[in-house]
Amino acid sequence: MKKNIRLLLFLFLFYSTTIFSQERFTLSGTITELSSNETLIGVTVAVPSLSTGVITNEYGFYSITLPKGSYEILISSLGYQDIVKQVDLTVNQKLNFQLAEDAQQLEEVVVTEDVEKLNIRKPQMSVNTLSAETIKNIPVILGETDIIKSILLLPGVSNAGEGSSGFNVRGGAADQNLILLDEATIFNSSHLFGFFSVFNPDAIKDVKLYKGGIPSRYGGRLSSVLEIFQKEGNSKNYKVNGGIGAVASRLLVEGPIIKDQAAFLIGGRASYAHLFLPLFDVDNTAYFYDLNTKLNFKLNEYNNIYMSGYFGRDVFGISDSFVNIYGNAVINFRWNHLFSDKLFSNLSLIYSDYYYGLKLDFVGFKWNSGIQNFNLKYDFKHYLSNSFQLNYGVNNIYYRFNPGKIEPSDTDSGIIEDQLIQKYANELAVYIGAEQEVTEKLSLQYGLRLSNFVRLGQDELNVYQNNNPVYFDPFLQIYKEAEPIDVEKPKRTDQLASFTNLEPRLAMAYTFDPDNSIKASYTRLAQYLHLLSNTSSPTPLDVWTPSGPFIKPQLLDQYALGYFKNIKNGEYSLETEVFYKDIQNRIDYIDGANLIANDAIEQVILSGQARAYGLELLVKKNEGSVQGWLAYTLSKSEQRTPGRTTSEPGINNGAWYNTPYDKTHDVSLYINYKLNQKWSFNSNFVFQTGQPTNYPIGQFEFQNLSVPYYGQRNEQRLPAYHRIDISATLNPKKNKGRKLKSEWVFSIYNLYNRRNAASIGFSRNGDTGVNEAVRTSIFGLVPSATYNIKF
């Protein structure tokens, strides 16, 4: 039996026999930052003589196995000074490196050659990384550094406009993004309905966005994986970092608990309590805060322990009549263990929770909803040789969904307390994936994920005629909610539905020469959760619902092909990709569906499909005093929901229609210019095709209402969206040689004050009785200043 498995593994992995033919030894270790002991992600450990190398993982660990011999090892990472080290590899060796920040980045051209070469060779495509430094440099609205707003400048990423939450990757919906903060799932990434994102930039080390070619260790969302790594904390010195901005103030403290061994980090951010609202002469409050904490203990060479936590809330209130509180909470325990110098493991125990609460006094009720999950992950990285790495692991998530509980807000209220039926589910996945250099020119990344989703018993489950919760009225020609014919009361341990999916992932890179490669990938993904939202932009009160007896999991097939090129030895780089995505079981809603406080959501949902395809182009300048990128995306994103039988029309007559995030052209230009040690300048230019919308094809009167009516969905578009933002950063001279470093950031958002339409509404003016088209624009020109300190 054991032999058989081995044989299978052998066949499956194209295991190259050459690795047994020579005596080989492993070089492994951790790479950290010199001044803080912060582990560094994505550092290249290259062996130029063999033109091979590896990259440190999320925990700063690397392992490379080479034939016995003497090598020159080059350790390099953008923004850090290189280390060149002579290693005589005659036994397995542990070598930890510490990189110093490259202070003279301006004068000295950083050797990035090998970094880029490796990227060219790696089969991983459709991925963008942003360092905390870049994110901080990008000019943003009101100077509030923002991860989500930064990734919008990348090709293939957009959102539903200013003041809308979430983001859309390659024509995918906002609920198809897996947002991981230190491996914990974040369900809502926005503060204040989308104006700011929930991540405190000071606490962030690195951000990685996968748009396609998603490795088998990720699953559960179709369109992207946004991995955000928090800093671990400085185990050498105490550091304080803070800023005062137009919207919020931040403070972050980190330092050693035991020098070089254990460290803590605690960061807080809070907006001002009555943000903007005093302007409106109303007794209102609107603010948000978040808290990031992290502890790390280096127990010994083989064991590291991390604890991290996140807590964020938005509070929005109008007098006492309307109070709205929502946010995420995450707690996470991780244990890194090295079984050997080739086998790295990480065990994570994660609890995460999203809460939404609302009090509406003028209707007399309180409302609470949320989603909780317990997540256990055990991941292994097996560095078998310098040309073969195996990743495998298991992941189990238990979910509890509370679609809402309504309670009377006071004793006079006529509202009767009611708990909408809570839902329970379990998602289990096992995966295996390999990264393999087949030849000098060809490398592969392939894997398989097996996922299983079980919808567990709940207090009540509706039973419908023919198992069909949506009824099509053939007389009125509209879809209606079907009346349940019975209600079952399953036990919690019952399986109401179970889904199993095999998700293959495949990617390859073929390198023509050190500066040119082509890559191709295929990804299949299953998503078992659905965000119930029929608006262009998700709102915080949208609830998540699991797949089950009436709702099938969404399935994606994505194909991508790309050409990658380094120009002038990596000073410039070019990435072009084409992609095609096909999504099954995308849910859509019947006309007039009520999604809020709906205890039988299956009655308003129909299953459809979605597809997206496009071309992405990214030209980057990686070195020198002027850096930046130009991103262009040409794409199409549409969906349809045909009738279930030939006598039904489906939604929108079953025709394909543009998704609200379909943007034909999307151009972003970002430039960073370091004038001297004192001043640096940044600028963005954004141009996008206006988002799809509906213009009325007519109007009619019913009672005292004047009602515009509309044709097929999303056939018109808003005017094109464009703007320029600029910022200037001042590092005063007095910083030199001083422990306390200060910095001013001045910025102007929407420099030429364009009134970009966030929407166009059609209604009758109540005062004049005349029908009007009203354009709403959110931000005109917005200047701001932020003051940051560090000591």
Added chain:
Amino acid sequence: MRKIIYYAVFLISIGCQDVIEVDLPTEEPRLVIDALIKIDDINRQTAMVQVKASLSSSFFDSVSPAQLEEITIKNTTTNTTLTLVESIPGTGLYENEWEMEQLTQGALELNIKHADQIYLAKTTFVPTVPIDQLEQGNTTLFGEEETEVIVSFTDEGTRDDFYLFDFDFGEYLVTEDEFYQGQQFEFSFFYDSKLEDERLVIISIYGVDKDFYNYMNQLIFQSGPDTGPFSSPATTVKGNIINITNNTYSLNVDNTNFALGYFAVCQTFSDSLLIKK
């Protein structure tokens, strides 16, 4: 709810609105039937039945009255038919008086002939409960320029009720009793503007069925102010008036030539409130 969120977004941003010119697509005018028949005193012998027929227009034009070839209401339980007539020619207003029992008992059909097309709608009478109390409040939600009216009524506990409220000035609201079955329920309605002193406001409650509730819910939303990124897809809201020209009573009704509007017979209660500054 979405409206509230949208206001919130608008408030915290430095947003602004302006009127712009837009070229709009158009379609052929459609027949529009406003056949909301209000029964305000069920104890009377007869009730006045009024139906308004009009033609839709492009958004920036104005709607015009429609001339029907025939309009009748039939009680299919008693097999009695009432023909409506246009009292003042050219108004598109068709009316006639009918016995209360015919309207409130049994199944009703509205039959219309217009431009060689035959339309049909079906409904039954829906009862409701009276308004217990109307009161002026003094809180505001989104600015000083608002007027609060507090409405209370007692839900009937033995049935699932759907309600339509008419707040005058073309302001409507729908609610259902899912969370206050059999209770006295009180809520506030906010007028966007400060109503003038001594203004008499008439507020009505209508009993509606679930389909009409859904219909009005969409109409209110679609005729209301723009809710930006939080608006749901806009459509042609289909009512219950179908085109049966080519198929009488079959399941293959004409899916494209339907008329807009609705046929409903609703019990209603009204109350008035004198607004004080």
